[in-house]
Amino acid sequence: MPNPPLILASEHGKLHPDIPDLIRHNGNHWRKIFSILAKLGTPADCRWQDYRDLELLHRHEVICFADGLLPTAQWHLVAGKASWQRLGFDPGTFSPLDDEGRVLIRGNILLTPYPDYRQFPNRTVEQVRSRLER
Structure with a gap:
């Protein structure tokens, strides 16, 4: 990715990012990016929306x-x-x-x-x- 999202000072150093919080502070553009990444990585037994909000970038993916x-x-x-x-x-x-x-x-x-x-x-x-x- 060419440009990172803005990360609040309270988020720096966290092991797992809070995706809904990043979306709230970075807008629709980053919601789209995280949604597509979630669709690519969601396990078959999970809804991509839940995966995006709760597990994306926690185990298998890195941006x-x-x-x-x-x-x-x-x-x-x-x-x-x-x-x-x-x-x-x-x-x-x-x-x-x-x-x-x-x-x-x-x-x-x-x-x-x-x-x-x-x-x-x-x-x-x-x-x-x-x-x-x-």
């Missing part, structure tokens, strides 16, 4: 704003062309994952659209989820 990949990550979802460029990825060296070519894959790296409903619709979410579950 990174660094200029490099985390070496221990199982998957890397690089969101948005600005992030692809900042990290030096050439989309031409990746293969399309989905029908529309919105998501590109090479190894365990996925170049995804920015997590916004228009760019990352539910159909794309399902195609990425399917790949992550393999």
